[in-house]
Amino acid sequence: MAPRTIKVDYLARVEGEGALKVVVRDGAVQSAELSIFEPPRFFEAFLRGRSFMEAPDITARICGICPVAYQMSAIHAMEDALGIAVTGPLRDLRRLLYCGEWIESHVLHIYMLHAPDFLGYDSAIAMAQDHRDAVRRGLALKKAGNEILTLLGGREIHPINARVGGYYRAPRKRELGPLAEQLTQARELALETVKWTAGFDFPDRTRDYTFVALSHPDEYPFNQGKITSNRGLSITPHAYEAHFEERHAEHSTALRSHIIGAGSYLCGPMARYSLNFDKLSPLAQEAARSAGLQETCTNPYRSIIVRAVEVLYACDEALRIIEAYEPPEKPFIAAEPRAAVGFGATEAPRGLLYHRYRLEQDGTIAEAKIVPPTSQNQMSIEEDLASYIGGFLDLPDDALRRRCEQTVRNYDPCISCATHFLRLDMDRG
Numbered sequence: 001m002a003p004r005t006i007k008v009d010y011l012a013r014v015e016g017e018g019a020l021k022v023v024v025r026d027g028a029v030q031s032a033e034l035s036i037f038e039p040p041r042f043f044e045a046f047l048r049g050r051s052f053m054e055a056p057d058i059t060a061r062i063c064g065i066c067p068v069a070y071q072m073s074a075i076h077a078m079e080d081a082l083g084i085a086v087t088g089p090l091r092d093l094r095r096l097l098y099c100g101e102w103i104e105s106h107v108l109h110i111y112m113l114h115a116p117d118f119l120g121y122d123s124a125i126a127m128a129q130d131h132r133d134a135v136r137r138g139l140a141l142k143k144a145g146n147e148i149l150t151l152l153g154g155r156e157i158h159p160i161n162a163r164v165g166g167y168y169r170a171p172r173k174r175e176l177g178p179l180a181e182q183l184t185q186a187r188e189l190a191l192e193t194v195k196w197t198a199g200f201d202f203p204d205r206t207r208d209y210t211f212v213a214l215s216h217p218d219e220y221p222f223n224q225g226k227i228t229s230n231r232g233l234s235i236t237p238h239a240y241e242a243h244f245e246e247r248h249a250e251h252s253t254a255l256r257s258h259i260i261g262a263g264s265y266l267c268g269p270m271a272r273y274s275l276n277f278d279k280l281s282p283l284a285q286e287a288a289r290s291a292g293l294q295e296t297c298t299n300p301y302r303s304i305i306v307r308a309v310e311v312l313y314a315c316d317e318a319l320r321i322i323e324a325y326e327p328p329e330k331p332f333i334a335a336e337p338r339a340a341v342g343f344g345a346t347e348a349p350r351g352l353l354y355h356r357y358r359l360e361q362d363g364t365i366a367e368a369k370i371v372p373p374t375s376q377n378q379m380s381i382e383e384d385l386a387s388y389i390g391g392f393l394d395l396p397d398d399a400l401r402r403r404c405e406q407t408v409r410n411y412d413p414c415i416s417c418a419t420h421f422l423r424l425d426m427d428r429g
Contacts (some may be wrong), residue, residue, distance in 0.1 A: 021405060022389060023289075029393075031387035034378055034408070047368040052078045052337060052359055053164060059370070060158045063414055067107065067158050068101040068149070069348030070370075072223055073355040080165045080237075081342025081359050081410050082335045089177075089207040089328040090166040092321045093152060097162065098222035098346075099175050099318040103186070104156075106307040107145065109137030109412040110193065114304050117406040118200035121364055134196060135188050136397035141311065144186035147179060148318065166332030176322045183322070187315040192310040197290035205388045209380070211271035214347050220279040220313060221272060223346040226381075229265065237343040240354050245372065264379035267351030268411065269274025269306040270403075281320075284313040300384060300410040322336060337363025350412055358414065371401040374413045381411055 024031045043062055049054060051179035053412040055074040060067035072094065079086065086094070111134065112124040116174045128135040145155045153159020153172060159167050212233070227243075235243060246255035259265050274296040277285065288309045297306055339361040345354045351373030358367040384407055392403045 003399045006312055007036065013235070020385070022404065027157040027390075027393060030267075030389045032382045032389070034382050034385075044064060044370055047146060047357075047365050049377060050365050051323065052081070052335075052363045052365060054355070054366065055357065055368075056162055056164065057158075057160060060160075061409065062370070062372075065105050065414060066095055066101055066348045066350065068153065068162070069346050070355050071159070072098070073344045073346045073348075073353045073370075074357070075162060075344070076223060076346060076357075077163050077342040077357050078335070078345030078357060079239075080344060082153060082164070082338060082339075083339040084165055084333055084335055086166060086333060089326060090170070090332070093170065095219075095222050096148060096318055096321045097152045097159075099314040099321070100145045100152065102222075102314040102349050103145030103147075103190075103311055104142050104149065105217055106311045107138055107193075108144040110197065110304055110307055110311070111135060111142075112224065114395075114406075114409050115197070115200075117402065117409060118202075120303070135180045137196075141186050141193065144182050144315070145190075147182055151175060151179060165334055165335050166328070166330075168300055168383065170325060170328050170331040173325055175324060176230050177205055180319060180322045183315050183318050186262075187283075187312065187319065190308065190312040190315050191283075193306065194287045194291050194312055197305045197308045200304065202299060202301045203388070203391075204299070205391070207384070207387055208296060209270070210259065210265040211274050212259075212265045212267045212352060212376075213271040213275045213353065214345060216279070218279075220276050220281075220317070221347050227345055227352065229259075231234060231260075231262070231378065237345040237354065238317065240371075241356070241369075244354075244376075246374075246375070255371075256378045258379060259352050259372060264383055265376070267376050268303075268309055268319060269349075269351075271351065272347060273297055273306045273309065275390045280309070280313050281316040283316055284309050287312055290362050300407070305412050333378070337361070349376060350377075350414055352376060365369070372414070374411070377411050381413070382410055384411065 105270035132346040154161040214221035214225035215228040356370040
């Protein structure tokens with residue numbers, strides 16, 4: 001096989017900047033490196049010295065696509081430190097807010113970022129010329145998620161209504177009526193989305209992943225539960241750092257996570273789905289089976305179907321919450337500062353998100369630690385490339401480059417959060 005070099009100067013349809021290098025020798029992939037070269041963003045540093053009440057608004061700025069997960073992880077960690085337990089309608093409103101974020105984020109990925117890979121287009125704009133109805137369906141579905149964020153969060157991007165202890169303002173029951181009408185229509189669009197993605201052509205590739213996700217005894221996980229794996233792990237967020245460790249790799253400005261003594265793991269939709277299938281709504285379970293999914297999914301190229309199933313579930317769950325909702329007596333539980341350490345873990349659309357804060361007696365943040373999903377998935381992304389790309393080496397350069405990009409986009413990486421992807425060097429020498 002003749003030496004070949006394939007480069008992608010800027011990989012599109014991911015959030016952030018970085019590079020990919022794949023080395024091929026004697027017809028086999030020797031190594032694959034995901035290099036994140038975007039400058040560090042220092043959120044953990046400039047949280048220090050701030051009030052615990054400021055953390056939700058600051059951390060929401062880490063990501064414009066999944067700000068709810070960042071601010072809610074911070075809120076849960078602060079409430080853990082301050083001994084606050086939020087229950088009842090306020091807890092339900094938090095799940096509803098998560099529904100909105102999952103819908104808008106997953107739909108953006110499915111229709112605008114990932115579907116072009118399966119349909120043979122370089123962009124969603126090019127795809128829209130031939131698949132206009134599908135793109136319109138995606139935009140309408142994404143709008144439903146944005147409407148939830150607007151009502152509960154105060155605005156679509158970087159919402160400002162969530163706070164430690166609850167919300168600054170809780171909605172009246174009648175305000176949720178229009179949302180229910182829109183979500184009823186969105187649920188039908190979500191069901192069509194599952195069927196649409198199930199019709200794509202998927203490479204037959206699987207690996208024996210270590211899945212890690214939150215699990216809850218009574219519900220599909222958004223913002224509460226134990227951190228579990230398919231290898232027997234079951235811990236509270238308090239024990240996260242006893243089992244997971246971040247390390248720096250020379251080729252990346254982002255830290256990379258691994259399970260201590262066990263190596264890489266995968267978090268995100270495939271992990272959540274495989275560990276919590278029985279907690280999906282009956283409609284979502286039926287749609288998944290009809291789409292050809294088993295109760296566990298180990299083909300990352302089929303993750304686009306799993307995301308569609310989670311969108312359907314989020315619509316279903318949002319409608320359930322709205323129907324049962326009664327406004328709380330007060331929009332929040334007051335929090336008194338104290339010296340303490342708090343831990344929080346929630347499920348961002350892309351996977352597990354961990355926060356830890358140490359507070360001074362006056363509630364000032366003395367130390368902050370944030371571990372985003374993409375940094376946890378970096379090792380697994382590289383292993384997918386090393387494992388799968390060898391089966392595509394007979395492709396022409398352009399087609400092989402696209403397959404490499406698609407393999408990374410299976411994870412919907414938010415590289416800015418991990419601190420960003422985009423140049424591919426294929427060394428076949």
